[in-house]
Amino acid sequence: MSGIRFALREGFASIWRRRTSSALAMTAIALAALVLSSLLLVTSNLERLLSGWSTAAEFSVYLVDTATSDQRGAVEAAVDGSGVAARREYVSKVDALARFKRDNAELEALAAALQSNPFPASVEVQVQSEKQGSAEVEVLVAVLAKLPGVADVRYDREWIRRVTGGLSMVRRLGLIIGLVMMAAAALTVAAVIRLAFDARREEIRLMYLVGAPYRFIRGPFIVEGLVLGGLGAGVAVLVLWLGFRAAFAWWTPTLSSLGALEVLRFLPVYTASLVVVGGAVVGAACGFAVSRRTS
Amino acid sequence: MSGRPIIDISGLSKLYARGLPALRELTLAVERGEFIFITGPSGAGKSTLLRLLLLQDRPSNGRIVVNGYDLSTLSKAQIQEYRRGIGFVFQDFRLIPAKTVLENVCFVAEVLGMTESQQKRRAFQVLKSVGLQHRMNAYPAELSGGEQQRVAIARALTSDPSLLLADEPTGNLDPDLALEIMNLFREINAGGTTVIVATHDRELIRLVGCRTLMLDQGTIVEVA
Numbered sequence: 367m368s369g370i371r372f373a374l375r376e377g378f379a380s381i382w383r384r385r386t387s388s389a390l391a392m393t394a395i396a397l398a399a400l401v402l403s404s405l406l407l408v409t410s411n412l413e414r415l416l417s418g419w420s421t422a423a424e425f426s427v428y429l430v431d432t433a434t435s436d437q438r439g440a441v442e443a444a445v446d447g448s449g450v451a452a453r454r455e456y457v458s459k460v461d462a463l464a465r466f467k468r469d470n471a472e473l474e475a476l477a478a479a480l481q482s483n484p485f486p487a488s489v490e491v492q493v494q495s496e497k498q499g500s501a502e503v504e505v506l507v508a509v510l511a512k513l514p515g516v517a518d519v520r521y522d523r524e525w526i527r528r529v530t531g532g533l534s535m536v537r538r539l540g541l542i543i544g545l546v547m548m549a550a551a552a553l554t555v556a557a558v559i560r561l562a563f564d565a566r567r568e569e570i571r572l573m574y575l576v577g578a579p580y581r582f583i584r585g586p587f588i589v590e591g592l593v594l595g596g597l598g599a600g601v602a603v604l605v606l607w608l609g610f611r612a613a614f615a616w617w618t619p620t621l622s623s624l625g626a627l628e629v630l631r632f633l634p635v636y637t638a639s640l641v642v643v644g645g646a647v648v649g650a651a652c653g654f655a656v657s658r659r660t661s
Numbered sequence: 662m663s664g665r666p667i668i669d670i671s672g673l674s675k676l677y678a679r680g681l682p683a684l685r686e687l688t689l690a691v692e693r694g695e696f697i698f699i700t701g702p703s704g705a706g707k708s709t710l711l712r713l714l715l716l717q718d719r720p721s722n723g724r725i726v727v728n729g730y731d732l733s734t735l736s737k738a739q740i741q742e743y744r745r746g747i748g749f750v751f752q753d754f755r756l757i758p759a760k761t762v763l764e765n766v767c768f769v770a771e772v773l774g775m776t777e778s779q780q781k782r783r784a785f786q787v788l789k790s791v792g793l794q795h796r797m798n799a800y801p802a803e804l805s806g807g808e809q810q811r812v813a814i815a816r817a818l819t820s821d822p823s824l825l826l827a828d829e830p831t832g833n834l835d836p837d838l839a840l841e842i843m844n845l846f847r848e849i850n851a852g853g854t855t856v857i858v859a860t861h862d863r864e865l866i867r868l869v870g871c872r873t874l875m876l877d878q879g880t881i882v883e884v885a
């Protein structure tokens with residue numbers, strides 16, 4: 367369609383004519399998109415790592431209060447014999463109460479008021495990193511749960527909760543910063559397109575007068591915004607990818623010792639495209655808004 | 662030529678926020694193919710009437726029907742479509758200084774959706790009809806006032822409008838050139854286009870001799 371060719375030609379010409387401002391606007395979009403997409407990258411990878419760990423990194427075997435030391439010994443023997451545990455630790459009822467008091471200082475009054483110690487004794491098991499999530503762990507957990515004197519086997523989620531909590535804070539903060547940056551970037555793009563609009567004010571007035579269809583009047587500005595936003599976000603994804611590759615190469619030993627090497631992944635193509643499309647949409651919306659004028 | 666008038670205005674009023682009404686209860690019918698002068702003292706409402714016809718402004722009251730379009734009912738997109746049927750010429754030409762004569766006309770042809778070859782053909786055609794085909798590569802600043810106005814007229818003819826509106830088209834030109842431009846309008850009119858010219862140049866009207874509406878304080882006071 368002739369309107370599209372016109373819009374593309376005029377939009378690109380305008381970007382080139384004001385290439386310094388265009389580069390500035392693109393950089394602003396790129397920075398905002400970089401913050402948002404690195405946030406996506408970090409949280410998606412951490413989530414994947416955590417979901418691996420949370421199923422199997424640690425678990426606790428809770429004992430009934432009447433469990434004998436033989437029964438506890440049988441539990442410990444089963445853990446040791448399974449070959450999946452990196453470490454185990456017995457936590458007595460007294461230890462558990464002390465730990466509760468330490469972790470929940472604000473509930474001291476409640477703890478003091480307790481007539482008897484409600485906390486069960488337990489055996490805490492840390493799984494070897496290469497066995498995490500394996501079927502062997504699940505078998506062990508099933509065996510332990512049926513042993514006499516065992517009340518329950520539970521994955522200990524306390525530290526995972528803490529990490530997840532921290533993660534969601536980071537995510538929220540990052541999202542706010544990213545969105546604020548995106549808003550600032552959108553204003554920059556709008557300002558640059560406004561320059562183009564002002565420079566063509568006479569032509570635009572003429573286009574209205576002679577009855578040019580709206581795709582001719584507003585199309586160039588929408589194209590300009592679309593290209594600035596899309597290219598900016600594309601640059602951000604590219605930079606992020608390069609950074610990801612570099613970090614990967616740099617920290618290979620560390621990552622491997624964390625068991626993260628196979629889990630870490632760059633943004634899926636779908637998400638990366640979404641970031642680029644998002645940038646393009648923000649830019650196009652700026653072009654649409656700036657050229658919004660009737661006469 | 663009888664049948665439905667190309668312009669049918671009834672009870673048209675325009676009030677600006679302050680001051681007297683610019684148009685008052687104006688009623689007017691213009692037949693297809695007519696050539697009409699609108700004259701009257703400064704502030705009589707001539708420009709206001711043309712602006713309303715081009716939908717650059719909205720009436721306070723009354724109805725305007727042009728080419729079958731009731732102007733009060735048009736959507737934004739329809740307004741653009743409606744304007745494609747109307748040519749407009751201003752006192753100050755309003756050419757784009759950075760474009761050549763040819764480019765000025767081609768630009769309009771392009772934004773009206775013509776292909777590149779159609780643009781060239783049409784631009785050449787309309788520039789020839791105003792006698793400027795030999796100045797196609799000049800910039801507006803290199804042209805005389807009369808030539809610039811002829812480019813503006815050529816541009817207004819690009820969409821082959823059925824109605825041509827001109828607001829003081831000769832206001833910036835000396836009398837000889839003014840008459841030349843009027844003769845050009847007569848030629849265009851002879852081709853079937855309805856032409857309405859607003860001017861307070863009584864001498865020019867006398868020389869051309871056409872149906873003339875005299876406006877004063879927003880109403881028609883005399884038809885000659």
Ligand SMILES: Nc1ncnc2c1ncn2[C@@H]1O[C@H](COP(=O)(O)OP(=O)(O)OP(=O)(O)O)[C@@H](O)[C@H]1O
Nearest residue numbers: 677678679683702703704705706707708709710861
């Ligand atoms: N945008 C506006 N806001 C307020 N008043 C306006 C506006 N445009 C025109 N007017 C008033 O409307 C009246 C008619 O103005 P108009 O421009 O139509 O007169 P005109 O006949 O074209 O005069 P001229 O011969 O000087 O061009 C005048 O009193 C003018 O002051």
Ligand SMILES: [Mg+2]
Nearest residue numbers: 707708709828
């Ligand atoms: Mg006027």
